[in-house]
Amino acid sequence: MNVLVVFDHPRRKSLSGAVLEQFVLGLEESGNTPEIADLHAERFDPRMPVEDEPNLSGGAQSYTEAVQREQARVERNDAVAFIFPVWWWSLPATTKGWIDRVWNADWAYGKQKLTLDRALLVGLAATGSASFKKRGYTTAMETQLVVGVMNFCGITNARLELLHDTLEGDDERQALLVKARALGRTFAD
Structure with a gap:
């Protein structure tokens, strides 16, 4: 399976x-x-330039070269994975802007949807799972990202995987790296 892995971190x-x-x-x-x-x-x-704004009137649309390159990248892959730090209980702005610009109307949703087989969102969260559960953050992120974006765009086999406690010691970080490798190994299962 060809997998587009969208990575968003400044370093x-x-x-x-x-x-x-x-x-x-x-x-x-x-x-x-x-x-x-x-x-x-x-x-x-x-950032969304005027040329890439969704055309919700149903007419044909020609996107910028940058968007066309990214759409071609999506189309030559069978699945997509996102790896990102959880900032403000969501995706970083660059990932959100990539989705906003690239997964556009009548290409990813509307008359035409994505044909990707699956999607995995891997978020690195500084706090523990208990904190996320207590405040409902995991459910909110799943609703927003899995249901509101992935499922809405036609990817029915989609899930969010949060790697918690990223600010802890070396042993905890090593365990997160082992889990990340396992997620890659089992991605197509």
Whole structure:
């Protein structure tokens, strides 16, 4: 399976970057072919220019070259994974802007939906799962991201996986890296 891995963190040499590397190794170990979209390294502009605004009137639309390149990238893959730090109980702005611009009307939703087989959202959260559960953050993120974005765009096999306690010690971080690799290995199961 060809898997587009959308990575969003300003520093590749971070825990998020290490999770990306382990996830990709897991994908490769299970026979999948990853393609990494490193939004910061590639300097993707998340702002919506007029040319890429959704045309909800139903007429034909021609997107900017930047969006067409990203749409081609999505189309040549069978599935998508996102790896990102959880900021304000959601995706970082660059990932949100990538979705806003690239997954546009009548290409990803509306008359035409995405044909991706599956999606996995891997969020790195500084706090523990108990804190997320107590405040309902996990449910809110699943509703917003899995139901409101992935399912809405036609990806019915989608889920959110949160890696908690990212600010803890080396043992905890190592366990998160082991889990990231396992997520890559079992992605296509």
